[in-house]
Amino acid sequence: MKLTCLSQGNGYYCPPTHILQLCGFRLLLECPIDLSSLAVFSPIPSAGAANLDASSGLLRALPWLKTVPGLHLWDPSLIDAVLVSSPSAMLGLPFLTRNAKFCGKIYATEVVARIGQLLMEDLLSMHAEFLQFYGADVKPASPEWMKWVELEKLSPVLKQVVLGEDGEELGAWMPLYSAADIKECMQKIQPLKYGEETCFNGSIIMKAYSSGLDIGSCNWTINSPKISITYLSSSLFMPACWKGFDYHSLLGNDLVLFSDLSSLSSTASTCAETREIRNNNMIVENDPSLCSASALSKDEIPHQLFGTDETSDEIEKISFICSCIIDSLEGGGSVLIPISRLGTVLLLLEQISESLESFNLKVPIFMISPTAEETLAFVNTVPEWLSKQRQQKLFSGEALFNHVELKKVNRLHVFPSIYSSELLMMWQEPCIIFSPHWSLRLGPVVPLLRRWHADPKSLLILEQGVNVEVALLPFRPVAIKVLQSSFLSGIMMHKVEPLLEILHPKLVLYPEDLRIQYPLKENSSWSYLYYSENVQLRVPSFVEDVKACLETNLAFQLRPRRLTQQNIAIARLKGRIFLSKGKYFLAASRIPMEFSNKQLLYWGSIEPTCLLLALQDRGLVGTIHWNKDAANGVYTIQITNPEKAVIETSATMTTISCEDENTATLIYEALGTVCDGI
Amino acid sequence: MGIECLVLGAGQEVGKSCVVVSMGGKRIMFDCGMHMGYLDNRRFPDFSLISKTGDFDSALTCVVITHFHLDHVGALPYFTEVCGYHGPIYMTYPTKALAPLMLEDYRKVMVDRRGEEEQFTYDHIMECLKKVTPLDLKQTVQVDKDLEIRAYYAGHVLGAAMIYAKVGESTIVYTGDYNMTPDRHLGAAHIDRLQLDLLITESTYATTIRDSKYAREREFLRAIHKCVAGGGKVLIPTFALGRAQELCILLDDYWERMNLKVPIYFSAGLTIQANMYYKMLIGWTSQKIKETSSVRNTFDFKHVCPFDRSLINAPGPCVLFATPGMISGGFSLEVFKQWAPSELNLVTLPGYCVAGTIGHKLMSGKPTRIDLDKDTYVDVRCQIHQLSFSPHTDSKGIMDLVEYLSPKHVILVHGEKPKMAMLKERIQSELGIQCYYPANNEKLLISTTQNVKIDVTKKFIRSCSSAMLSNVKNSLLSISDSGSKDNEIIKLAREDTTAEGILLMEKTKTAKLIHGNELLHTLGVKEHQVRFAFCCPVEVTRMEPLSDEANTTLCHVNSIMKVYVPRCLVTEDRLTTANNTLLDILLSELETRTECKNIQIASDSLQLHTFHVRVCSTEHCSYRKKENGVGESVVYFCCSWSPCDDRLRCLCVVLELFKIRNEY
Numbered sequence A: 001m002k003l004t005c006l007s008q009g010n011g012y013y014c015p016p017t018h019i020l021q022l023c024g025f026r027l028l029l030e031c032p033i034d035l036s037s038l039a040v041f042s043p044i045p046s047a048g049a050a051n052l053d054a055s056s057g058l059l060r061a062l063p064w065l066k067t068v069p070g071l072h073l074w075d076p077s078l079i080d081a082v083l084v085s086s087p088s089a090m091l092g093l094p095f096l097t098r099n100a101k102f103c104g105k106i107y108a109t110e111v112v113a114r115i116g117q118l119l120m121e122d123l124l125s126m127h128a129e130f131l132q133f134y135g136a137d138v139k140p141a142s143p144e145w146m147k148w149v150e151l152e153k154l155s156p157v158l159k160q161v162v163l164g165e166d167g168e169e170l171g172a173w174m175p176l177y178s179a180a181d182i183k184e185c186m187q188k189i190q191p192l193k194y195g196e197e198t199c200f201n202g203s204i205i206m207k208a209y210s211s212g213l214d215i216g217s218c219n220w221t222i223n224s225p226k227i228s229i230t231y232l233s234s235s236l237f238m239p240a241c242w243k244g245f246d247y248h249s250l251l252g253n254d255l256v257l258f259s260d261l262s263s264l265s266s267t268a269s270t271c272a273e274t275r276e277i278r279n280n281n282m283i284v285e286n287d288p289s290l291c292s293a294s295a296l297s298k299d300e301i302p303h304q305l306f307g308t309d310e311t312s313d314e315i316e317k318i319s320f321i322c323s324c325i326i327d328s329l330e331g332g333g334s335v336l337i338p339i340s341r342l343g344t345v346l347l348l349l350e351q352i353s354e355s356l357e358s359f360n361l362k363v364p365i366f367m368i369s370p371t372a373e374e375t376l377a378f379v380n381t382v383p384e385w386l387s388k389q390r391q392q393k394l395f396s397g398e399a400l401f402n403h404v405e406l407k408k409v410n411r412l413h414v415f416p417s418i419y420s421s422e423l424l425m426m427w428q429e430p431c432i433i434f435s436p437h438w439s440l441r442l443g444p445v446v447p448l449l450r451r452w453h454a455d456p457k458s459l460l461i462l463e464q465g466v467n468v469e470v471a472l473l474p475f476r477p478v479a480i481k482v483l484q485s486s487f488l489s490g491i492m493m494h495k496v497e498p499l500l501e502i503l504h505p506k507l508v509l510y511p512e513d514l515r516i517q518y519p520l521k522e523n524s525s526w527s528y529l530y531y532s533e534n535v536q537l538r539v540p541s542f543v544e545d546v547k548a549c550l551e552t553n554l555a556f557q558l559r560p561r562r563l564t565q566q567n568i569a570i571a572r573l574k575g576r577i578f579l580s581k582g583k584y585f586l587a588a589s590r591i592p593m594e595f596s597n598k599q600l601l602y603w604g605s606i607e608p609t610c611l612l613l614a615l616q617d618r619g620l621v622g623t624i625h626w627n628k629d630a631a632n633g634v635y636t637i638q639i640t641n642p643e644k645a646v647i648e649t650s651a652t653m654t655t656i657s658c659e660d661e662n663t664a665t666l667i668y669e670a671l672g673t674v675c676d677g678i
Numbered sequence B: 001m002g003i004e005c006l007v008l009g010a011g012q013e014v015g016k017s018c019v020v021v022s023m024g025g026k027r028i029m030f031d032c033g034m035h036m037g038y039l040d041n042r043r044f045p046d047f048s049l050i051s052k053t054g055d056f057d058s059a060l061t062c063v064v065i066t067h068f069h070l071d072h073v074g075a076l077p078y079f080t081e082v083c084g085y086h087g088p089i090y091m092t093y094p095t096k097a098l099a100p101l102m103l104e105d106y107r108k109v110m111v112d113r114r115g116e117e118e119q120f121t122y123d124h125i126m127e128c129l130k131k132v133t134p135l136d137l138k139q140t141v142q143v144d145k146d147l148e149i150r151a152y153y154a155g156h157v158l159g160a161a162m163i164y165a166k167v168g169e170s171t172i173v174y175t176g177d178y179n180m181t182p183d184r185h186l187g188a189a190h191i192d193r194l195q196l197d198l199l200i201t202e203s204t205y206a207t208t209i210r211d212s213k214y215a216r217e218r219e220f221l222r223a224i225h226k227c228v229a230g231g232g233k234v235l236i237p238t239f240a241l242g243r244a245q246e247l248c249i250l251l252d253d254y255w256e257r258m259n260l261k262v263p264i265y266f267s268a269g270l271t272i273q274a275n276m277y278y279k280m281l282i283g284w285t286s287q288k289i290k291e292t293s294s295v296r297n298t299f300d301f302k303h304v305c306p307f308d309r310s311l312i313n314a315p316g317p318c319v320l321f322a323t324p325g326m327i328s329g330g331f332s333l334e335v336f337k338q339w340a341p342s343e344l345n346l347v348t349l350p351g352y353c354v355a356g357t358i359g360h361k362l363m364s365g366k367p368t369r370i371d372l373d374k375d376t377y378v379d380v381r382c383q384i385h386q387l388s389f390s391p392h393t394d395s396k397g398i399m400d401l402v403e404y405l406s407p408k409h410v411i412l413v414h415g416e417k418p419k420m421a422m423l424k425e426r427i428q429s430e431l432g433i434q435c436y437y438p439a440n441n442e443k444l445l446i447s448t449t450q451n452v453k454i455d456v457t458k459k460f461i462r463s464c465s466s467a468m469l470s471n472v473k474n475s476l477l478s479i480s481d482s483g484s485k486d487n488e489i490i491k492l493a494r495e496d497t498t499a500e501g502i503l504l505m506e507k508t509k510t511a512k513l514i515h516g517n518e519l520l521h522t523l524g525v526k527e528h529q530v531r532f533a534f535c536c537p538v539e540v541t542r543m544e545p546l547s548d549e550a551n552t553t554l555c556h557v558n559s560i561m562k563v564y565v566p567r568c569l570v571t572e573d574r575l576t577t578a579n580n581t582l583l584d585i586l587l588s589e590l591e592t593r594t595e596c597k598n599i600q601i602a603s604d605s606l607q608l609h610t611f612h613v614r615v616c617s618t619e620h621c622s623y624r625k626k627e628n629g630v631g632e633s634v635v636y637f638c639c640s641w642s643p644c645d646d647r648l649r650c651l652c653v654v655l656e657l658f659k660i661r662n663e664y
């Protein structure tokens, strides 16, 4: 087994990507795009305000997307399967599937596949505005902005986004896929339920289990006949309203591939740069003192992982955001929430509407995106993927989320586009707007930010991990308040080791960079191997024997023979072997096998008198002649009746010489009864 | 080892489905239904057969319910709340959500209308359902360390599931009710091709074969349209869930297309509320509905509105969905009494009505009068339309499923005895599968065979795949990394390979399969070689050349070669007396005369497999036949071979027949 980490990713929207070589197959783990790369492009200039973009230093061209660096170096025909753990992890899939050479299978949970599809469609339809503005690329293979002269003009920060740290990532850029590409991609996905067993090529069994990161997000168990693997992506132990981390189903596998690098990106994100606009920027920090007892069911997650209470932290965070929102609204400012994490959006929506209720504020909430309507309708039909508390709503006949009710009473309005006439008729400020973030370059956020960027009363809510300075480049001067909040997007570092203790693997594949940042304790019960980007890691195999099933029909054919000295019986086995659902089976052959009674392999030595007796039993008369020159057990048996024959025996070898075939067979038979063999 | 199957209900009948299966020390109850046709203690399964003492918690590992129909879940609150079973209960999400509606509806009918003593209360229902663990489809659920269960889509009604259960190597599927063809709102049953010891299947339509569903739907719509066009009222007695939604989709769609304005009513708020559940559970409906519902949910019916009791005798046509189905009492009976006497009106009945219900009476013959009890009766003048589409599979569907799964045994339940007998015959004769249809409270023991778990060494696996590699050429390698050592897995997954090895059985350990070469090392012993040997004389003389092929005779044929021996054997080569030259001559002779092309020549011997020939240099070789008058021109060739190649013994005979011409 080998692991190559293609990318450590970049926060929630761009999870780490690996290639896992197992049983001769190559599995691609995740296929995201680097959404932050969109930020190097300038939004479509608004009529009459063209100068706004001129100063930003951004590329004015049809945006391309940056895929996982290094992935394009792999021949798509060599990728046998792709595992996708979250909706954002599939945004890069159409780039792979539109390649005619790709013929692998793609696995994702039903919900991830559906939400991912909606995200792709959303991206595509927003990108269409650019297409309309710029027209298609004149030179589709190498657009103008990719030329060195153009790239040299970029600021160092933007240049690094385009070229990567080593300046080698230009090849990762791709023109956006089409609707047909998305459709083709979706057809290649095999949607799964949590805990559904799927078998790749009869030999690798894969199952997805809830990771708690978002609705439908998952971790995987990957079992081959030789090794069982837990592939651990970013996980949340106790999310607010969807299924939490299912650790129980991951127990006892040989190996854990630890791929939750959320701690890495949350600290590595450029704090220093965000401080620049600190005067109008509030950062919500994780305050460990906030942890308090929770009323939520603790039985699902063992005590060790419970520790500081993430759930109450998150609730605390969200209520802080709500209070900021209320402040802004009361001050007459609008609130823009460009967040694409579905679970977080739903949670915010519920909390905000409750806050508005309690403050008796009659402010409209808009949700604007081409796929918002479908997304909201969809999440109300997935009770199986939600937390136990939320499922209770199904069983008592209530809608799963309160947006159903909010829409009914006209508190929430959902529109596909900001330019819809109904929206214009209903428009009212202050208001709250949810819309996808797309690095603040595509879609409704652009005109809305142009409207509010200089309004100090308004509020923009961003997630941590976004480079605020770059994100707001086209919207300067910035006077709008920016609230950057770090929603939990993975396992907190101090819970990693307790978790591993519970999972109890033999070996952990762990990111080198994370180890440098957070040293691990020495551990005797499992060992670590450390992986880094683009370095192939060989994982030694540590299973000696392979489990198999001996079918009854074959077992009945066995003729066991007890050995003289030990407590062992042995039997020759001849049948067919096949692999089914990751398990070896041995069964009787379809065509009856000829089973020769003759033994073919002998060991030990032969007692001459025993052999003589055995020969006599078969009517062969002979005498023993000790060989004079060799003292150590070399002797000859001369058979005289009924046919002539000679048997020469030493400690390690016996030779039978006899012209008559029947007699030879008899001698051989007699030999078999006095010598261990098979 | 075996599977014990105790049929507590639906044995040779339809109603109170309940089968208790014991395997590998686990005991699972499938379904816990009630019989709608009885009011006495026959309505519930006889739970005392599970445990005499009533300690059901230790007698059962778990209860699994397949769907929300009362004949499958009706006795559950009684079993948990009155009989006191507290163990795990599993059912799908929709069943958990919808079963309480069915149970409460039925309880109300029993208590309010018939004035009966209730068997369980509303609280019982709620308490009971609280204990249920919901299942999603295809999810493998570990009930405990040894028992795993999995639900598969069964069609039939929303959330209906076939249940797969596995303990150790024993596997069964209990189908519950299922439908092999999709209907208006549900997909067809779908299950993996599982290896099964036992399949327990419903057999409601054990002998019926149905034609196209669309024709039957059209017939239904035409009947209703004709009735309302004539000013009549249509009563559709149904249970709150399932059929009601299917027909509603059908009617709503038809009303829309035909632009009809006649009102469609739902009795009570119950079914309206049910639609709320259906909207959230749209993931469990057919693919078509799922796809079309991304914009407008199919269960937002346009033409359907709630019914008020005062409308019963209101003038004008209408269509009314009323509970319960089969007109077993309640509101549907109340409306039936009012509407049945008019020939303008229409009553539709499902394809199957339980004996004892009014629905059943209406279907058997064409009664003009129905006695409700000894004092009251209803004149029946209205038309009766029997729905000929049913959410149950027909006999072809059952046969298809049985053939597809090819289990080792089949048990039929949920059907009528004579039809089950016929289906059993078909399954046994056409599919060659043992089939049974036990009566209620009968116990059946099915013997199973157990596979043995063994360990296999990696070397053995590798040897299997290299054996395969030599068979199948290199074509399979192309898709994979040729440097990888794990290629064998790719190959073994594709087709069967012959495996040959040695099974090592030690008293307390798992048996281990090893490659033959590993045996000696594993046992820590040294090989004792056994060989056959024979020293053959070959006459070396001067002979006249003979080139006539016709002079050869076929002397020996066996599986590996044909041996042609010339009457006179001549070589033209210039010869020396050197042994190696003799071997060379021998080789060329053997090759030309035996069709053996792979004879190897080693330093001092010829080798074919383990058969070795060398020129014998020992003066009194002990393997030499006592020569009887052979001339001095004889050269001895010493042959030896391993017992595994004993068929090559004949080469000695061949050698003796040789006469090599040699020039001194």
Ligand SMILES: [Zn+2]
Pocket: B067, B069, B072, B156, B177
């Ligand atoms: Zn049913």
Ligand SMILES: [Zn+2]
Pocket: B017, B069, B071, B072, B177, B414
């Ligand atoms: Zn039934």
